[in-house]
Every structure is written in C-alpha cells, then in structure tokens.
Amino acid sequence: MINQQRLWQSLMDMGEIGGTEKGGVCRLALTDLDKQARDLFVQWCKDAGCTIRIDKMGNIFAHRAGLDDSLPPVVMGSHLDTQPTGGKFDGIYGVLAGLEVIRTLNDKGMETRAPIEASVWTNEEGSRFPPAMVASGVFAGVFELDYGLSRADLDGKTMGQELERIGYNGPDDVGGRPFKAFFEAHIEQGPILEDEKKQIGVVTDAQGQRWYEITLTGQESHAGPTPMSRRRDALVGAARLIDQVNKIGLAHQPNACATVGLLQVFPNSRNVIPGQVFFTVDFRHPDADVLAKMDQALRETADSVTTELGLEMAFEQIWYSPPVPFDTDCVALVRQAATDFGYSHRDIVSGAGHDACYISRVAPTAMVFVPCENGISHNEAENATPEDLAAGCNVLFQAVVERANS
Amino acid sequence: MINQQRLWQSLMDMGEIGGTEKGGVCRLALTDLDKQARDLFVQWCKDAGCTIRIDKMGNIFAHRAGLDDSLPPVVMGSHLDTQPTGGKFDGIYGVLAGLEVIRTLNDKGMETRAPIEASVWTNEEGSRFPPAMVASGVFAGVFELDYGLSRADLDGKTMGQELERIGYNGPDDVGGRPFKAFFEAHIEQGPILEDEKKQIGVVTDAQGQRWYEITLTGQESHAGPTPMSRRRDALVGAARLIDQVNKIGLAHQPNACATVGLLQVFPNSRNVIPGQVFFTVDFRHPDADVLAKMDQALRETADSVTTELGLEMAFEQIWYSPPVPFDTDCVALVRQAATDFGYSHRDIVSGAGHDACYISRVAPTAMVFVPCENGISHNEAENATPEDLAAGCNVLFQAVVERANS
Numbered sequence: 001m002i003n004q005q006r007l008w009q010s011l012m013d014m015g016e017i018g019g020t021e022k023g024g025v026c027r028l029a030l031t032d033l034d035k036q037a038r039d040l041f042v043q044w045c046k047d048a049g050c051t052i053r054i055d056k057m058g059n060i061f062a063h064r065a066g067l068d069d070s071l072p073p074v075v076m077g078s079h080l081d082t083q084p085t086g087g088k089f090d091g092i093y094g095v096l097a098g099l100e101v102i103r104t105l106n107d108k109g110m111e112t113r114a115p116i117e118a119s120v121w122t123n124e125e126g127s128r129f130p131p132a133m134v135a136s137g138v139f140a141g142v143f144e145l146d147y148g149l150s151r152a153d154l155d156g157k158t159m160g161q162e163l164e165r166i167g168y169n170g171p172d173d174v175g176g177r178p179f180k181a182f183f184e185a186h187i188e189q190g191p192i193l194e195d196e197k198k199q200i201g202v203v204t205d206a207q208g209q210r211w212y213e214i215t216l217t218g219q220e221s222h223a224g225p226t227p228m229s230r231r232r233d234a235l236v237g238a239a240r241l242i243d244q245v246n247k248i249g250l251a252h253q254p255n256a257c258a259t260v261g262l263l264q265v266f267p268n269s270r271n272v273i274p275g276q277v278f279f280t281v282d283f284r285h286p287d288a289d290v291l292a293k294m295d296q297a298l299r300e301t302a303d304s305v306t307t308e309l310g311l312e313m314a315f316e317q318i319w320y321s322p323p324v325p326f327d328t329d330c331v332a333l334v335r336q337a338a339t340d341f342g343y344s345h346r347d348i349v350s351g352a353g354h355d356a357c358y359i360s361r362v363a364p365t366a367m368v369f370v371p372c373e374n375g376i377s378h379n380e381a382e383n384a385t386p387e388d389l390a391a392g393c394n395v396l397f398q399a400v401v402e403r404a405n406s
Numbered sequence: 407m408i409n410q411q412r413l414w415q416s417l418m419d420m421g422e423i424g425g426t427e428k429g430g431v432c433r434l435a436l437t438d439l440d441k442q443a444r445d446l447f448v449q450w451c452k453d454a455g456c457t458i459r460i461d462k463m464g465n466i467f468a469h470r471a472g473l474d475d476s477l478p479p480v481v482m483g484s485h486l487d488t489q490p491t492g493g494k495f496d497g498i499y500g501v502l503a504g505l506e507v508i509r510t511l512n513d514k515g516m517e518t519r520a521p522i523e524a525s526v527w528t529n530e531e532g533s534r535f536p537p538a539m540v541a542s543g544v545f546a547g548v549f550e551l552d553y554g555l556s557r558a559d560l561d562g563k564t565m566g567q568e569l570e571r572i573g574y575n576g577p578d579d580v581g582g583r584p585f586k587a588f589f590e591a592h593i594e595q596g597p598i599l600e601d602e603k604k605q606i607g608v609v610t611d612a613q614g615q616r617w618y619e620i621t622l623t624g625q626e627s628h629a630g631p632t633p634m635s636r637r638r639d640a641l642v643g644a645a646r647l648i649d650q651v652n653k654i655g656l657a658h659q660p661n662a663c664a665t666v667g668l669l670q671v672f673p674n675s676r677n678v679i680p681g682q683v684f685f686t687v688d689f690r691h692p693d694a695d696v697l698a699k700m701d702q703a704l705r706e707t708a709d710s711v712t713t714e715l716g717l718e719m720a721f722e723q724i725w726y727s728p729p730v731p732f733d734t735d736c737v738a739l740v741r742q743a744a745t746d747f748g749y750s751h752r753d754i755v756s757g758a759g760h761d762a763c764y765i766s767r768v769a770p771t772a773m774v775f776v777p778c779e780n781g782i783s784h785n786e787a788e789n790a791t792p793e794d795l796a797a798g799c800n801v802l803f804q805a806v807v808e809r810a811n812s
C-alpha cells in the first residue's frame with residue numbers, strides 16, 4: 001500500500017548525511033549534520049504540502065490538514081539524531097515512515113477527518129546531551145523547558161546554545177496542545193522478532209531505565225615509584241564497579257540489562273595512576289521493583305568498593321524513566337492492522353526508550369516494531385529489510401488513518 | 407655552595423610556562439609550551455656563556471668549555487616536558503640543577519679540565535609520545551632515529567613533525583659522541599627518603615619496566631534491547647583485566663608496581679555497549695625475572711578473560727626497559743659528596759625510568775635523588791623544599807667537578 005521503494009530511497013538519502021565508511025551514520029544531536037538532516041526533512045514535508053511548526057526545544061511538526069482541522073492531530077514520528085556509531089534506521093525510520101504515510105495519502109488523494117502530523121523529536125539518543133528523550137520529555141511536562149535547554153555535552157555546550165546556532169530554536173511553546181494519538185514506528189533494536197521470525201512487533205510496554213553518573217576520585221601519582229600499598233587508584237575502583245554492574249545485570253535475569261557505556265580517565269597518561277574516573281551506568285528492567293533492587297545493589301557495592309580503596313565518590317542517579325504501558329486502544333489498532341495485512345506478529349516489550357514513552361503521558365500512544373538484522377542497533381552495521389520496513393509502515397498507515405477518522 | 411635562591415627562582419620561572427591553577431604544570435612534549443621552555447633554557451645558558459648544540463631528536467646540549475676542550479664532557483641534565491597534570495620539579499630540577507652548577511662555576515671563576523654540559527632530553531615522560539625516554543634511547547643506540555621520529559601521539563602527530571613545527575629539529579647526529587660521565591639530579595617521586603628523613607638518595611639502580619598496549623574488541627550494541635546473554639562488552643573485559651593487573655602487582659610484593667593509566671572507550675556513549683576498548687599496562691620491578699613472571703601472568707589472564715567474554719584482543723608489549731645498574735665509580739662520587747657535605751643519605755633504587763637509564767649504556771652514569779612532599783609526583787601537587795633541592799645540587803656540583811678534573 002505504501003510505496004516501499006520510496007520509503008527505502010528516503011532512508012538511504014537521509015543516511016548519506018553523516019554517513020560513515022562502514023555504512024552507518026554519525027549524526028549527533030544539534031550538530032551541523034543534524035541541521036542538514038532537519039532541513040532535508042522540512043523540505044520533503046513542504047514538498048508534500050505540509051505546513052511546518054517548530055517549538056522551543058527544536059521539535060518539528062509537519063501538519064497535513066484534516067477535514068476538520070480544528071481537531072487535535074494524530075501524530076507520527078521519532079528522531080533524526082544518531083549515536084556516534086549509529087545506523088540509518090534507529091529513529092530515522094519512524095520519522096520517514098510518518099512522511100511516507102502522508103505521501104501515500106497524497107498519492108491516493110485521501111483526506112482524513114482529523115489532521116495528521118509527522119514529527120521529529122530533538123536529541124532522543126541522549127548520547128550527546130543526556131538524558132535520552134529529553135525534548136519529548138519537555139513536551140510531556142516531565143522536564144521543565146529550562147532543564148531541557150540547559151542539558152550540556154561533555155564540552156559544556158548546551159542544547160539551548162546549539163539549537164540557536166543551527167537555527168532550530170523555534171517560536172512555539174513546547175507541549176500544551178492535545179494529540180488525538182501518537183504512533184511511533186521503530187526497528188526493534190533487539191533480537192526477538194528476528195529469532196521468532198515475526199514481521200511486526202505490537203509494542204505493549206517499554207521497560208524502565210535508571211541512568212547514573214559516578215565520579216571516583218583517588219590520587220594521581222607516579223606509576224613507578226608509588227608503592228601499591230600507597231595508591232588510591234580511581235580506575236581500579238571503576239573497574240571493580242563495572243564488573244559489579246555486569247553482575248547485577250546477570251543476577252536479575254531474565255530481562256535485566258546493565259551497561260557502563262561511557263568512561264573517562266583523568267589525567268589518562270600511561271605512567272600516571274588515575275586520579276579520577278567518570279563513568280555512567282544504564283540499568284533497565286520492565287518491572288520498577290526489580291529496577292529498585294538493582295539500584296540498591298549498585299549503591300551498596302559502590303559504597304563498599306570505594307571504602308575499601310580509599311576513594312571519594314560522587315554518585316548521582318541522573319535519570320529515571322519508569323516502565324511505560326502504552327494505550328490499549330492504540331495498541332489494539334496496531335495489532336488489528338498487522339492482522340488485517342496478514343503479517344506475522346507478536347506483542348513485545350520495548351527494551352529501548354522512545355519518544356513515545358514520554359508522549360504516552362499526554363496522549364494515547366502506541367508503537368510498531370519491525371525486525372533488525374541480528375538484533376543489532378547502536379552500531380554502524382544496523383540493518384533492516386525494505387520489506388519489513390514497508391510492512392511496519394503499512395501498519396502505521398492503517399492505525400493512523402483509522403484513528404484520525406474515528 | 408650553589409645558589410639556593412637562584413636555583414629555586416629558576417624553577418619557579420620555568421614553572422610558569424604551562425603553569426596550572428592548582429600550582430602544577432601541563433607542558434606536554436613538543437607543544438608550543440615545550441618550545442617556550444626550551445627557548446628560556448637556551449637563553450639562560452647563552453647568558454651563562456655556553457654554546458648550544460641541538461640534535462635531530464631535539465636534545466639540547468649547553469657546553470661550557472674545559473681547560474682541555476677536546477676531552478669528552480661531563481654531562482648533566484634531564485627533561486623539560488611534563489605529564490598532563492604534572493609538577494614543577496620532575497625533570498625540570500635535573501635540567502636547572504645542571505644550569506646552576508655552570509652558573510656557580512662562573513660565579514667562582516672556576517675552570518674544569520674536561521668541559522661540562524647541561525642537557526635537555528626530548529619527551530622523557532612518554533605521556534604524549536610513548537615510550538618514555540625515547541630521545542635518550544635514540545642517543546644511546548637503543549632505538550633507531552627513524553623509530554624515535556615516527557613515535558606518534560593519540561592524534562597521529564609524530565615527534566618528527568612536531569620537532570620541525572617548533573623548530574627543534576637540530577642538525578646534530580643523535581649520539582655517537584663520548585661522555586666522560588652523565589649525572590642526573592631528580593626528585594625521588596616516591597616516599598622513601600621522606601619517610602626515612604634522608605636528604606639525599608644515592609641511586610644505585612633503576613627498576614625494569616614493561617609497557618603494553620591492549621585493544622579488546624567486542625560488538626557495540628544497544629544497552630536496552632540487547633540481552634545480557636548476547637553481549638560482547640569490551641569494557642567488561644577491560645574492567646576484569648584492570649583488576650587482574652592490580653592483583654598481579656599485589657602478588658609480586660614487595661617492589662612490584664602495576665598500573666593501567668590510560669584507557670579509551672569506543673564509541674563511549676551511555677546507552678551503547680562498548681565495542682572496543684584501548685588501554686595500557688605499566689609493569690615495574692627491580693628484578694627482570696619477576697618482571698617476566700608478571701608478563702606471563704598478564705598474558706594468561708588476558709587470554710582467559712577475552713576467551714570467556716568472546717572478545718578479540720590485540721596485545722602488544724610496546725616497550726621493555728630492563729633493570730639498570732648505575733656506574734659504581736660515579737655512584738661512589740655521589741655518595742662521597744653527600745658524605746662530605748654531611749647530608750643524611752641512603753642508597754636507593756629508582757622506581758621511575760630516567761634519561762640516565764639509557765645514557766648509562768653509553769657513558770658512566772649516576773643519579774642524585776632528593777625527597778619530594780608525600781612522595782607524590784605526576785601530580786600538580788608535586789613539591790620539594792628549596793633546601794633539599796639545593797643539597798642535591800651541591801652533591802651534583804661536587805661529583806661533576808671531581809669527575810671533570812679527574
């Protein structure tokens with residue numbers, strides 16, 4: 001129904017902006033490359049007859065008028081930013097699937113009762129500016145606007161400064177307007193659909209997350225003449241905690257995930273005992289109680305490791321995103337569409353956070369997953385088939401149109 | 407005998423070049439700041455009547471003529487480069503103590519039979535360009551000139567390029583000329599002299615070192631939807647090895663040191679399982695056999711950790727500097743001078759590598775240590791007293807003059 005070839009080509013064209021040698025994409029939030037990607041999306045939407053609005057967090061909404069344009073819109077969308085070694089599909093698929101729905105409506109000369117919008121949410125990845133999903137979070141009232149604009153990267157540049165620099169600090173207030181529904185299409189980013197040979201994941205829930213920042217401080221000193229007994233080596237402390245984070249993940253199977261993804265050593269010189277180490281922890285679980293137990297275990301092990309090694313510690317949980325149940329009506333629309341098209345499908349819990357998680361607080365929300373190769377994401381090798389992507393887009397199309405006409 | 411106040415003032419003046427807020431110095435090898443420090447030293451030496459020669463590795467020699475200027479010189483010296491968070495004394499003291507000896511000879515109108523030189527050795531720290539002591543190593547014939555010039559920093563800039571850029575790629579051949587002796591004064595960089603309240607360390611030996619570079623490669627993937635059982639997390643592997651490196655150090659007490667000082671994570675994003683980690687290992691021991699056992703233990707644990715976690719490993723010992731016995735005659739001159747001045751002293755083994763270690767292969771060599779505060783070095787808090795520094799310089803003066811006149 002939707003145009004598989006056009007959707008694929010748009011993904012490939014967008015993937016050239018920040019495209020890497022290995023076939024992935026490096027397009028961090030609010031960089032010059034992010035601006036180029038936004039500009040291209042805006043141009044495509046204008047070409048499709050949409051009007052564009054941009055809010056103060058840089059979120060973009062491309063509006064296709066409804067028969068009754070005073071009704072709240074049914075909104076689709078996701079994000080255009082990527083990880084440093086990201087792929088062509090994570091987020092981008094959800095944005096361009098939204099555009100493809102609009103293009104298909106245009107092709108067919110179809111009108112909908114409520115208006116339809118394709119959206120782009122700023123800095124979903126949280127890689128450059130932690131936490132993740134910060135702009136959809138502001139939209140949903142989870143974060144204050146000031147909090148959103150003041151998130152800073154490791155060089156101290158804030159989202160507010162960078163939005164202004166690339167010209168995407170729009171005039172609109174962030175949030176405060178109703179959506180008739182929100183639908184986000186996305187690659188699964190995990191192995192379940194592929195393993196079970198299902199083409200569509202009907203996303204019922206998203207697991208909860210806790211993100212931490214930990215700084216261990218010891219004393220830098222010479223690696224040669226400083227006896228082992230006199231050392232306060234911050235990296236030895238970090239190493240033990242990284243191993244413990246991994247063990248906490250393993251101890252809460254099935255389903256728990258535990259990751260240290262970012263770590264910085266100071267002064268980071270071969271013959272200097274590290275005086276300070278900064279690192280992050282990412283905990284996930286579908287059950288908030290288990291997540292709380294993991295939190296408890298981390299605090300205990302962090303205290304005991306640092307005490308044992310004589311290190312100082314700054315420990316902060318910088319983000320908690322509780323488990324999210326999606327809207328049963330919207331989820332049913334997705335399930336029904338997959339059934340109607342005859343696609344193999346199963347209900348699934350999202351392992352990743354998505355803008356849909358926050359939008360679900362202010363609008364009836366659901367998600368559509370499609371498989372990705374080997375379950376790999378946040379990797380330049382991320383891949384998905386044109387057929388699966390088209391199937392997900394068809395499901396999105398039907399769910400959105402039904403909702404808009406209801 | 408030497409001018410304590412002038413020596414201290416020269417150290418303070420030099421410490422302003424790259425001086426940090428915390429009172430330390432950040433003056434990495436062959437940066438603009440290193441050039442400034444070199445220029446100042448050269449100017450001071452010219453003011454003291456010396457002639458300057460610079461070799462192809464950027465080593466600087468300030469020559470004070472002897473009564474028989476055809477004799478090989480007695481050379482003093484150390485280095486002007488520092489760690490990223492280094493101090494005012496490590497290396498710089500040995501350079502400026504050499505200059506102070508020459509200034510004192512001038513004050514007293516003293517001549518020596520053999521000429522005397524104060525020297526600066528390029529990139530002793532090995533922090534920007536590994537390994538350490540690379541330019542004195544080329545001088546001593548341990549490394550080829552090409553090897554020295556092609557050492558690269560983490561951005562890929564080579565020593566050859568950077569020497570040319572700052573104008574210290576001199577015309578002289580590196581090495582191949584005899585020294586009557588080489589003496590290096592240095593802060594101890596460890597706690598022994600301070601703990602035992604000795605003012606002078608008579609350095610008899612330097613311990614051996616092995617430096618390694620290890621790259622672990624797993625697979626980067628999303629920290630949320632990637633089950634623990636499917637992960638190949640390079641940072642978990644690195645963490646276990648860092649802990650093992652520490653344990654290998656502890657297992658070979660007394661005297662063994664084991665440090666991971668530098669570590670880089672790729673892609674270094676909070677919600678990405680690390681796909682690759684690069685880190686270094688620094689092993690030290692006065693006994694080459696024990697060092698070989700530590701090496702063996704590291705290889706075994708590295709193999710088992712990487713196999714267990716399904717990681718690939720690139721493992722390289724990039725540097726071996728064997729334990730160094732200094733020249734007994736030159737060491738005796740240092741011990742005698744300390745005794746003659748009535749300074750409390752003890753024989754000591756150097757925990758750090760020094761340019762003297764390599765020069766000892768081509769010239770009779772000895773070192774003079776003075777205490778440093780809390781044994782701390784490679785730290786902005788590095789400190790030493792004017793009195794102890796003057797005592798070390800007096801010992802240097804006597805040893806050098808006796809040797810030059812012998």
Ligand SMILES: NC(=O)NCCC(=O)O
Pocket residue numbers: 090124125126132133189351352353354628629630677
């Ligand atoms: N979908 C996705 O990769 N989101 C990034 C936020 C997260 O780490 O879950």
Ligand SMILES: NC(=O)NCCC(=O)O
Pocket residue numbers: 222223224271496530531532538539595757758759760
């Ligand atoms: N003295 C000194 O800090 N040398 C650096 C080389 C080493 O790490 O031993």
